Amino acid sequence: MKLLVFVLNNEEYLEEVLEAYVEAGINGSTILDSEGMGRFLTYEVPLFAGFKDFMKGNRPYNKTILSVVKDDEVVRKAKLLVDEVVGGLEQPGTGIMFTLPVDWAAGLVEDEEEV
Numbered sequence: 001m002k003l004l005v006f007v008l009n010n011e012e013y014l015e016e017v018l019e020a021y022v023e024a025g026i027n028g029s030t031i032l033d034s035e036g037m038g039r040f041l042t043y044e045v046p047l048f049a050g051f052k053d054f055m056k057g058n059r060p061y062n063k064t065i066l067s068v069v070k071d072d073e074v075v076r077k078a079k080l081l082v083d084e085v086v087g088g089l090e091q092p093g094t095g096i097m098f099t100l101p102v103d104w105a106a107g108l109v110e111d112e113e114e115v
Contacts, residue, residue: 001102004067004075006082007034008095013085014063020081021067025074028109029067036062062095068105075099 004026008017014031021029069075079089079097086094 001105002069002072002075002099003102004065004069004078004097004099006065006067006095006097008063008065008086009036009093010086010095011061011063016085017065017082020085021065021078024078024081025071026067026069026078029065032064032066034062034064068102068108069099 006017008014018029069078082097083089089095089097
């Protein structure tokens with residue numbers, strides 16, 4: 001199992017990203033409101049206020065989507081579909097996606113096929 005983490009920079013794409021997740025086979029996720037370090041430093045720490053010019057055009061808030069995924073193929077398909085939605089994660093300012101190994105989990109809802 002893996003924890004798929006996706007930090008989506010443009011909240012306007014959230015619904016389409018979740019539709020892509022379902023199409024890829026991800027039926028459950030947790031969505032968190034999040035904020036980038038650059039935005040926080042620029043707007044909340046006076047010492048860095050001069051960086052506001054560099055932040056123009058960047059979105060101040062984003063969504064972090066957490067999903068436990070059992071299959072590497074699901075991760076691959078989710079990445080391809082998300083790329084279509086956001087215009088490619090290789091493009092600056094779209095977001096980041098990565099996985100972490102999950103050694104143990106409890107409370108996961110089983111897929112209908114496995115029940």
